[in-house]
Amino acid sequence: xxxxxxxxxxxxxxxxxxxxxxxxxxxxxPALCNDxxxxxxxxxxxxxxxxxxHERPVAACTTPLVEGMVVRTRSPGVExxxxxxxxxxxxxxxxxxxxxxxDKPFHRALREYGLDGEARGxxxxxxxxxxxxxxxxxxxxxxRCYRCVRICDDxxxxxxxxxxxxxxxxxxxxxxxxxxxxxxxxxxxxVDSCPTGALEDRTxxxxxxxxxxxxxxxxxxxxxxxxxxxxxxxxxxTVRPSREGPSNQGHLCSKGxxxxxxxxxxxxxxxxxxxxxxxxxxxxxxxxxxxxxxxLRSLRxxxxxxxxxxxxxxRATNEENYLAQKLAxxxxxxxxxxCCARVCHAPSAAGLKQMLGTGASTNSFEDVDHAxxxxxxxxxxxxxxxxxxxxxxxxxxxxxxxxxxxxxxxELARYADVHLQPRAGTDVPLLNALAHVVVAEGLCDEDFxxxxxxxxxxFRAFIHGWTPEHAARLCGVxxxxxRHAARLYATxxxxxxxxxxxxxxxxxGTETVMALVNLALLTGxxxxxxxxxxxxxxxxxxxxxxxxxxxxxxxxxxxxxEQHRARFEAAxxxxxxxxxxxxxxxxxxxxxxxxxxxxWAIGYDVLLTNPDANTTREAxxxxxxxxxxxxxxxxxxxxxxHVFLPACTSFEKDGTFMNGERRxxxxxxxxxxxxxxxADWEILCxxxxxxxHxxxxxxxxxxxxxxEVRRVWPAGAGLSYARLEHGGLQWPCPDExxxxxxxxHTGAFALGPRAALRRVGYAPSPEAPTEAFPFVLMTGRRLxxxxxxxxxxxxxxxxxxxxxxxxxxxxxxxRLGLEDGARVRVRSRxxxxxxxxxxxxxxxxxxxxxxxxxxxxxxxxxxxxxQDGYTHTPDYKVTAVRVERAE
Ligand SMILES: Nc1nc2c(c(=O)[nH]1)N[C@H]1C(S)=C(S)[C@@H](COP(=O)(O)OP(=O)(O)OC[C@H]3O[C@@H](n4cnc5c(=O)[nH]c(N)nc54)[C@H](O)[C@@H]3O)O[C@H]1N2
Ligand SMILES: Nc1nc2c(c(=O)[nH]1)N[C@H]1C(S)=C(S)[C@@H](COP(=O)(O)OP(=O)(O)OC[C@H]3O[C@@H](n4cnc5c(=O)[nH]c(N)nc54)[C@H](O)[C@@H]3O)O[C@H]1N2
Ligand SMILES: [Mo]
Numbered sequence: 001x002x003x004x005x006x007x008x009x010x011x012x013x014x015x016x017x018x019x020x021x022x023x024x025x026x027x028x029x030p031a032l033c034n035d036x037x038x039x040x041x042x043x044x045x046x047x048x049x050x051x052x053x054h055e056r057p058v059a060a061c062t063t064p065l066v067e068g069m070v071v072r073t074r075s076p077g078v079e080x081x082x083x084x085x086x087x088x089x090x091x092x093x094x095x096x097x098x099x100x101x102x103d104k105p106f107h108r109a110l111r112e113y114g115l116d117g118e119a120r121g122x123x124x125x126x127x128x129x130x131x132x133x134x135x136x137x138x139x140x141x142x143x144r145c146y147r148c149v150r151i152c153d154d155x156x157x158x159x160x161x162x163x164x165x166x167x168x169x170x171x172x173x174x175x176x177x178x179x180x181x182x183x184x185x186x187x188x189x190x191v192d193s194c195p196t197g198a199l200e201d202r203t204x205x206x207x208x209x210x211x212x213x214x215x216x217x218x219x220x221x222x223x224x225x226x227x228x229x230x231x232x233x234x235x236x237x238t239v240r241p242s243r244e245g246p247s248n249q250g251h252l253c254s255k256g257x258x259x260x261x262x263x264x265x266x267x268x269x270x271x272x273x274x275x276x277x278x279x280x281x282x283x284x285x286x287x288x289x290x291x292x293x294x295x296l297r298s299l300r301x302x303x304x305x306x307x308x309x310x311x312x313x314x315r316a317t318n319e320e321n322y323l324a325q326k327l328a329x330x331x332x333x334x335x336x337x338x339c340c341a342r343v344c345h346a347p348s349a350a351g352l353k354q355m356l357g358t359g360a361s362t363n364s365f366e367d368v369d370h371a372x373x374x375x376x377x378x379x380x381x382x383x384x385x386x387x388x389x390x391x392x393x394x395x396x397x398x399x400x401x402x403x404x405x406x407x408x409x410x411e412l413a414r415y416a417d418v419h420l421q422p423r424a425g426t427d428v429p430l431l432n433a434l435a436h437v438v439v440a441e442g443l444c445d446e447d448f449x450x451x452x453x454x455x456x457x458x459f460r461a462f463i464h465g466w467t468p469e470h471a472a473r474l475c476g477v478x479x480x481x482x483r484h485a486a487r488l489y490a491t492x493x494x495x496x497x498x499x500x501x502x503x504x505x506x507x508x509g510t511e512t513v514m515a516l517v518n519l520a521l522l523t524g525x526x527x528x529x530x531x532x533x534x535x536x537x538x539x540x541x542x543x544x545x546x547x548x549x550x551x552x553x554x555x556x557x558x559x560x561x562e563q564h565r566a567r568f569e570a571a572x573x574x575x576x577x578x579x580x581x582x583x584x585x586x587x588x589x590x591x592x593x594x595x596x597x598x599x600w601a602i603g604y605d606v607l608l609t610n611p612d613a614n615t616t617r618e619a620x621x622x623x624x625x626x627x628x629x630x631x632x633x634x635x636x637x638x639x640x641x642h643v644f645l646p647a648c649t650s651f652e653k654d655g656t657f658m659n660g661e662r663r664x665x666x667x668x669x670x671x672x673x674x675x676x677x678x679a680d681w682e683i684l685c686x687x688x689x690x691x692x693h694x695x696x697x698x699x700x701x702x703x704x705x706x707x708e709v710r711r712v713w714p715a716g717a718g719l720s721y722a723r724l725e726h727g728g729l730q731w732p733c734p735d736e737x738x739x740x741x742x743x744x745h746t747g748a749f750a751l752g753p754r755a756a757l758r759r760v761g762y763a764p765s766p767e768a769p770t771e772a773f774p775f776v777l778m779t780g781r782r783l784x785x786x787x788x789x790x791x792x793x794x795x796x797x798x799x800x801x802x803x804x805x806x807x808x809x810x811x812x813x814x815r816l817g818l819e820d821g822a823r824v825r826v827r828s829r830x831x832x833x834x835x836x837x838x839x840x841x842x843x844x845x846x847x848x849x850x851x852x853x854x855x856x857x858x859x860x861x862x863x864x865x866x867q868d869g870y871t872h873t874p875d876y877k878v879t880a881v882r883v884e885r886a887e
Pocket of ligand 3: 343344345537538539542
């Protein structure tokens with residue numbers, strides 16, 4: 001700590017700039033061009049202070065604090081200078097704006113200096129841009145602090161805002177004809193930073209200033225961004241990023257920042273519903289739960305407990321998923337419980353668990369800043385995990401090396417030192433070839449191998465045949481590019497892997513993850529900062545849902561059921577079912593075969609998102625009871641549900657989520673429940689009572705549920721709500737003094753001192769293109785829509801990205817005589833879908849890409865039944881199809 005004197009008071013401050021010290025002490029000075037997320041520039045000079053020994057006032061934002069410094073923030077000299085500066089800015093600033101946006105830093109400064117009456121500028125209509133659904137632009141209120149320009153460049157890395165002209169004529173304009181038509185990705189960072197009313201959220205202008213702020217965690221993807229929700233009169237007015245958020249550090253993406261209005265969508269279901277001959281009928285909670293209880297009891301009496309299945313929700317909290325699997329096992333008496341980790345990163349969990357002992361990311365998002373080389377494999381990070389994607393871009397702009405393995409040229413591929421673009425489904429050969437180069441060229445970390453790795457000789461013998469030339473033929477990549485990538489990853493460490501569904505949603509999903517782990521083991525890139533193997537987990541709580549026990553063979557803490565049966569039976573005071581449970585894909589088969597009679601799906605649109613939808617439909621149609629617990633009549637409910645239970649959104653309940661870096665974070669209600677909706681945890685507790693089994697479900701709050709979770713999960717015992725208050729904690733965290741774990745496998749692996757390399761042979765996808773089905777279709781996602789689209793389609797995000805469309809290489813489009821926008825029929829062996837096509841750059845001819853975000857297109861009618869052998873995760877990435885113009 002430094003001892004300094006500020007405004008006559010002796011103070012102790014942490015090293016940093018003078019402005020940081022003043023802010024920490026709560027000594028406010030205007031600082032209009034300053035933003036703690038940006039490097040200070042000292043341009044506006046409103047933060048000037050007097051420092052003893054300096055002839056002239058200095059800008060507090062660019063002046064480092066030093067021991068013994070004597071600072072005066074309010075001396076007559078600096079106050080006078082500040083007033084002159086502010087008066088100059090005011091003279092050009094529109095008067096109405098000051099009143100309209102009372103809480104902006106510039107307006108506060110004007111009021112503080114009694115200058116609000118001196119705003120005399122004009123509102124100039126030609127400087128307004130009304131194009132964007134979320135961001136209102138009025139550059140007559142621009143004071144040229146350039147915060148928008150800088151935050152777009154230095155945090156998001158999008159470079160949308162450009163500076164035109166100089167001096168008094170300076171204009172800041174987007175890089176397109178309007179903001180909507182620009183390269184803007186709607187992260188809202190510029191709005192959040194703008195100190196005036198030049199850039200503002202439309203919702204805030206329309207609905208008024210927030211009356212209350214609530215800190216919570218975003219409910220879209222697995223990054224786990226912390227955010228502050230501003231509410232007024234029972235509505236969300238705006239969402240702002242929390243600067244303390246460990247994984248987002250003051251940044252958000254378009255979904256977390258803006259896509260919240262689904263909460264008040266007119267078709268939100270707010271009462272329980274029962275299906276009758278004529279359609280849905282309103283019911284009371286007692287009636288709906290009573291109906292479910294009677295039906296479940298009679299199905300169980302007729303067919304045994306395993307006639308029933310339960311799906312937890314990767315969108316709901318840990319507490320709720322814990323209760324879902326407990327209800328399945330203890331009340332319904334079945335291990336038939338799963339969640340949509342099954343269709344997503346189950347191969348990552350399985351591969352990492354088998355090889356290293358823990359089925360989760362080895363490192364943290366923070367490690368992106370410590371890696372010298374980043375290997376992004378099958379992850380479209382900038383669209384699917386935009387806050388981490390932006391962080392990767394910034395790391396690369398600062399000089400980190402980037403290797404991208406993706407079958408398309410993604411945004412990150414354009415930043416990459418090497419982009420390996422394999423034919424879809426050929427990553428095992430590609431990764432084996434990288435391992436071959438590492439071994440053959442002597443690039444292994446010999447010390448690491450000696451101390452921590454087994455099966456080296458066997459692996460050497462195996463990998464010998466996987467030459468780059470051999471792999472190059474299978475993958476369609478250049479052999480020298482493979483060599484270049486392998487050398488970079490092995491020799492320019494620490495090297496960090498980030499991987500996505502391009503690795504896992506394949507017939508070889510788990511094996512592909514194992515091939516990634518092989519590379520990390522060979523090069524010693526495990527157990528330290530800036531390293532590791534890191535699945536970019538999909539939904540906000542998919543890591544947590546599986547970890548709480550929503551998997552047939554795993555109990556809370558992701559421990560094997562058979563090994564931990566006795567401990568859980570003691571804790572729960574009830575026997576656990578003895579038959580092994582079915583996972584989601586096996587439940588669908590059982591339903592089709594007439595062996596599963598009831599399914600309870602919490603926050604999971606199975607019909608729309610499972611592959612081979614015609615088969616899924618047949619399965620669900622045969623069920624005698626399909627309970628859907630959701631926010632909306634999603635496609636599963638609309639088409640086939642028998643009972644609908646209306647749940648609260650994450651804005652309306654308390655609890656915790658677990659993000660992709662093993663961090664447990666608090667979710668806090670910012671709104672009261674809508675209508676009769678209940679939080680999922682309350683629904684499940686009431687259901688247990690209705691089923692005549694109240695014991696073990698008498699919880700009064702999510703915290704009580706969580707405290708039970710901590711009792712049965714030793715590695716989470718230290719994660720009390722009190723300790724999660726600020727920023728959350730990463731497990732393992734075994735006791736209340738433990739600081740949490742940022743990096744796994746330091747010193748030893750979770751499974752022991754040594755891990756073994758694995759032979760990963762190559763089994764090509766059965767969906768090889770044929771004459772009848774000459775194209776390979778990959779499916780995935782795009783920036784503005786989220787998965788089943790139930791939430792994002794009910795927000796203005798839908799205006800930023802129109803539905804699903806098919807990307808096709810220009811050469812293919814020409815050959816087929818298809819113009820952009822042409823409607824095409826995509827047909828596979830399993831079904832068909834009709835959608836518009838567009839030419840896309842960065843696709844290999846013969847390969848296609850589309851998304852599964854809308855019911856209108858229903859692309860899963862086309863995807864096939866093939867699965868990963870270990871986890872039964874569907875192959876959504878390789879389907880042989882043909883394309884023809886739709887009439
Ligand atoms: N905007 C948005 N964000 C999301 C979601 C969303 O729907 N929308 N969903 C969330 C969820 S649930 C998840 S799981 C994550 C998914 O996040 P990602 O895994 O990043 O998403 P995908 O688009 O499914 O696929 C990733 C990449 O794999 C590539 N790929 C496909 N096949 C292959 C292949 O055979 N080999 C290689 N090397 N690459 C291949 C695709 O070109 C694509 O760029 O995103 C989460 N975030
Ligand atoms: N073709 C193709 N299909 C795919 C994929 C692909 O890449 N290609 N990816 C797969 C992957 S990775 C995934 S994760 C799945 C995703 O499939 P889903 O899990 O079905 O998709 P989501 O849209 O995330 O949300 C599910 C539901 O949760 C509801 N919900 C949100 N919050 C809550 C809550 O708090 N409580 C309750 N009860 N409900 C809530 C939403 O309204 C929505 O209906 O799709 C899979 N399907
Ligand atoms: Mo996912």
